[in-house]
Amino acid sequence: MTAAAVDFRGVSFRHADGTPVLDGLTLTIAPGEVVALLGRSGAGKSTALRLVNRMLLPTGGSVMVDGRDTRSWDPIMLRRRIGYVLQDGGLFPHLSVADNVGLVPRLEGWLQADVDARVRELLGLVGLPPERFASRWPEELSGGQRQRVGVARALAADPPVLLMDEPFGALDPMTRAELQQETAQLQQRLGKTILLVTHDVEEALLLSDRICIIEDGKLQACVAATAFDKADDPVITALRDARLRDRTR
Amino acid sequence: MDVIRFWLDHRAEVLALLGQHMLLAGLSTLVAAAIAVPLGISAAHRPRLSAPLVGLANAVQTVPSLAMFGFLLPLPLLGGIGSRTAIVALTLYALLPILRTTITGITGIDRSVRDAGIALGMTPRQLLWQVEIPLAIPSIVSGMRIAAVVAVGSATIAAAVGAGGLGEYIYRGLAMVDTTVILAGAIPAAALALLVDLALWWAQRRTTRRHGSSSLRVPLAIAGTCGALLLTAWAVLSWRATDVVVVGSKNFAEQLVLAEIVAQTLERDAGMRVDRRLNLGGTLICDRALLAGDIDVYVEYTGTALTAVFGQPLGTSRAQVTGTVRELYARSGRTLLPPLGFDNTFAMLVRGADARARGLQTIDDAARESPGWRAAFGYEFLDRPDGYAGLAKAYGIRLAEPPTSMDLSLTYRALASGQVDLIAGDATSGLIRALDLVALEDTRGYFPPYDAVPVARSESLRRHPAMRRALEGLGGRITAAHMREMNHRVEALRQPPADVARAFLAGEIEPR
Numbered sequence: 001m002t003a004a005a006v007d008f009r010g011v012s013f014r015h016a017d018g019t020p021v022l023d024g025l026t027l028t029i030a031p032g033e034v035v036a037l038l039g040r041s042g043a044g045k046s047t048a049l050r051l052v053n054r055m056l057l058p059t060g061g062s063v064m065v066d067g068r069d070t071r072s073w074d075p076i077m078l079r080r081r082i083g084y085v086l087q088d089g090g091l092f093p094h095l096s097v098a099d100n101v102g103l104v105p106r107l108e109g110w111l112q113a114d115v116d117a118r119v120r121e122l123l124g125l126v127g128l129p130p131e132r133f134a135s136r137w138p139e140e141l142s143g144g145q146r147q148r149v150g151v152a153r154a155l156a157a158d159p160p161v162l163l164m165d166e167p168f169g170a171l172d173p174m175t176r177a178e179l180q181q182e183t184a185q186l187q188q189r190l191g192k193t194i195l196l197v198t199h200d201v202e203e204a205l206l207l208s209d210r211i212c213i214i215e216d217g218k219l220q221a222c223v224a225a226t227a228f229d230k231a232d233d234p235v236i237t238a239l240r241d242a243r244l245r246d247r248t249r
Numbered sequence: 250m251d252v253i254r255f256w257l258d259h260r261a262e263v264l265a266l267l268g269q270h271m272l273l274a275g276l277s278t279l280v281a282a283a284i285a286v287p288l289g290i291s292a293a294h295r296p297r298l299s300a301p302l303v304g305l306a307n308a309v310q311t312v313p314s315l316a317m318f319g320f321l322l323p324l325p326l327l328g329g330i331g332s333r334t335a336i337v338a339l340t341l342y343a344l345l346p347i348l349r350t351t352i353t354g355i356t357g358i359d360r361s362v363r364d365a366g367i368a369l370g371m372t373p374r375q376l377l378w379q380v381e382i383p384l385a386i387p388s389i390v391s392g393m394r395i396a397a398v399v400a401v402g403s404a405t406i407a408a409a410v411g412a413g414g415l416g417e418y419i420y421r422g423l424a425m426v427d428t429t430v431i432l433a434g435a436i437p438a439a440a441l442a443l444l445v446d447l448a449l450w451w452a453q454r455r456t457t458r459r460h461g462s463s464s465l466r467v468p469l470a471i472a473g474t475c476g477a478l479l480l481t482a483w484a485v486l487s488w489r490a491t492d493v494v495v496v497g498s499k500n501f502a503e504q505l506v507l508a509e510i511v512a513q514t515l516e517r518d519a520g521m522r523v524d525r526r527l528n529l530g531g532t533l534i535c536d537r538a539l540l541a542g543d544i545d546v547y548v549e550y551t552g553t554a555l556t557a558v559f560g561q562p563l564g565t566s567r568a569q570v571t572g573t574v575r576e577l578y579a580r581s582g583r584t585l586l587p588p589l590g591f592d593n594t595f596a597m598l599v600r601g602a603d604a605r606a607r608g609l610q611t612i613d614d615a616a617r618e619s620p621g622w623r624a625a626f627g628y629e630f631l632d633r634p635d636g637y638a639g640l641a642k643a644y645g646i647r648l649a650e651p652p653t654s655m656d657l658s659l660t661y662r663a664l665a666s667g668q669v670d671l672i673a674g675d676a677t678s679g680l681i682r683a684l685d686l687v688a689l690e691d692t693r694g695y696f697p698p699y700d701a702v703p704v705a706r707s708e709s710l711r712r713h714p715a716m717r718r719a720l721e722g723l724g725g726r727i728t729a730a731h732m733r734e735m736n737h738r739v740e741a742l743r744q745p746p747a748d749v750a751r752a753f754l755a756g757e758i759e760p761r
Contacts, residue, residue, distance in 0.1 A: 053368055055364070055367055055368060075370075076370050076371075076372055077370075078370075079367070079368060079369065079370030080369075080370035082368075084365070084368035084369065086361050086364065086365055086368075087361070088361060090361040090362060090364060090365030090368075091362075091365070092362060092365070092366070092380060092384075093359075093362070093384070094380075094383045094384055103369060104369050104370065107369070107370065107371065107375060153369070163368075
């Protein structure tokens, strides 16, 4: 069996003031697996993501990436092989679309011609024709377009792992559905290891192989997406009921 | 209209002063930016540093300009008479706005943008140069805009330390009590401030629009060029020819005339090249400048030297005062030359109409009337040991309200127009006659003698024996009557001090 892509081993995190956020989180993510972290706001989902790329270090336990403790990773090296998609795209307002997407390759010292080619390829991949979008500014884009650029930027240096923090949360339902579909197709082609934070059950079901529910800093349940409808774990059934109520309303 | 004629008549000078003004304001803003931007950036990353730093810059800004000059003048490298001191002072004043906007520019960056930079694997340095600084530039430029406009306005004080600029006209106009000359400096200074504001507003708008990765290259190139210019300018400003004698003066009409008489005598009789640093902002600045070697000679008054320069108790015997002052100057490497021949004592002045109506002749008479009076004095007179406090005690003066302090030249007008009832002027002022004022007699002998006398650096006199001979030749030549007439010509008839001095040296001034 190959090593886990990301492995949380009894991970705890508390703020400097002592407020606990995560408590004994244990979760193993295999290469190429897509795991959705589901839970209320403030449950500790985003903190879990930030522990993976060492924007935070655990106060207890350890997070392993590619079999190595994040504490022993050089943070810059680690982050350059982990793509990160933020809720509102997190685009740099002073850089054009092309410069946003080409940022990591440039930091990695690619030749400009290679960067340009990669930017064109990625913009095509996320459905933004390069000839129309490469030289635009982030403020000239719609929310959905900004999010596509954010995804392209995260994929730019072809990182094996992708972190997505409520990537489609700020979009209108139509655009969200469209982007979710496209992301699912993209994932089929690229086969990345993805850790997705969301509070949208539909999104989790559509995109992920496994759904994990976090409440109050603890992992409550994990279930394969295909088994979601049949699982008898009370946490899952509660979620399922809520979903049904939403649908019938 | 007079102003326009004045500009046309003084075209070359106006342009030179305007150029100096722009140089002073521009350099100080750039130096301030070079200091405040890096400081602001590090403060933005260390919140604990930021509050004390802004507090310090705040405190610096509250230091009055003349006090600032007083601190700076004796400092090596930074101080001295001329542009350097002015630029340092203006720079200190410009720090605060740039520091503030730099800090807010960096700390105001959207958290998700900074997070994105970190998450994409930017090193702290890459984050700073590629994200934080480019995004903070519009804010930094807005701070520079405030700083530059303030610098253009406050560069007028540079004339107080002989740094030139448009303040030269304002000070000269105040000294000569000539509104036209004041406006000749004030109008272009105000116009320049508006223009700078407009230009930087435009720059601010341009930087606010997105300019891609080139957005940092342009400001950096500009900063580099400015830095090179700065060093050149500094070198030029620090340079001083060795064979030139520098004559200084304080900022009122009599001093300008006396400095011109000294300067023209040195040029004519000693055949020397003379640099004029006139209109310096007061006794303290002249003294510091002489001590530091920024000027070689200026005309001081013995009583002023005794009390204001050396802080000695009042003495009233002429021989004793002159002896003490000569001795004290000699100890600090300076030489008192023979007195010019007149005593410019403080004159307590009232309106002629009041004096006639109430029979006011002596300061005692004024003390009697003082409970219903208001008074205005020059800044120095309020602080000097031979100034108002001692006078009030000696004569028992009690005013209706504490005296107002204002520019010495303005007090004459304030008295004549009835806004105040008592001022302390110069006994030799030409305005006493022009404005129908009356000097009250100092029957109790409160004021020490104020014999006008050139003070020179002993080293300069040793180096130029002809300079000593020429200055000694002026001894006893100028009577109080001569001086009153010359002051009258400058203050009331608005003749240029240089012309009046030339007329005196040619023997064309009738004593009166």
